[in-house]
Amino acid sequence: MDAIDRRILAELQIDGGLSHADLAERVGASAASCWRRVKALEAAGVLQATVRLVDPAAVGRGVNVLCNLRVRSHTREVRASFEAFVRSRPEILDCYSMSGDWDYLLRVVAADVADYERFLMGTLLEHPSVGAASSHFALAQVKHTTAIPIG
Numbered sequence: 466m467d468a469i470d471r472r473i474l475a476e477l478q479i480d481g482g483l484s485h486a487d488l489a490e491r492v493g494a495s496a497a498s499c500w501r502r503v504k505a506l507e508a509a510g511v512l513q514a515t516v517r518l519v520d521p522a523a524v525g526r527g528v529n530v531l532c533n534l535r536v537r538s539h540t541r542e543v544r545a546s547f548e549a550f551v552r553s554r555p556e557i558l559d560c561y562s563m564s565g566d567w568d569y570l571l572r573v574v575a576a577d578v579a580d581y582e583r584f585l586m587g588t589l590l591e592h593p594s595v596g597a598a599s600s601h602f603a604l605a606q607v608k609h610t611t612a613i614p615i616g
Contacts, residue, residue, distance in 0.1 A: 469494050471615045473502055474511070478612040481515045518611070526574040529603035530581050533567035537596040547594035556584060578602070
């Protein structure tokens with residue numbers, strides 16, 4: 466990966482909808498060269514899906530909750546069942562398997578506290594794999610980015 470590839474990655478993380486001509490102008494290459502480079506970066510798995518980001522508050526999902534979770538057992542079957550459940554739940558935006566006292570960290574979006582309480586009590590804690598959970602409500606989002614530093 467050379468300097469132009471790195472500039473392409475940086476620019477596409479700012480605006481994934483750039484035309485090849487606009488991208489080429491920003492990185493100092495021809496449109497054809499940019500197109501080939503983007504295709505090569507996609508084929509290598511460096512560039513993944515192109516998406517549009519939605520403002521959660523604008524669609525009634527303005528509450529962010531970080532939920533530490535402990536599973537009842539660490540068997541492969543229990544973990545696989547829980548992880549399949551997590552992948553099926555649209556309100557769970559991120560899930561990390563963790564080291565330390567808790568097994569997983571979830572980022573959940575909800576309409577309000579009552580909406581989250583319904584999800585927590587009626588869905589998450591009802592899953593047979595879940596042993597305990599601890600929820601932390603975000604008061605404000607100080608920083609959010611999807612851009613990976615390109616060095």
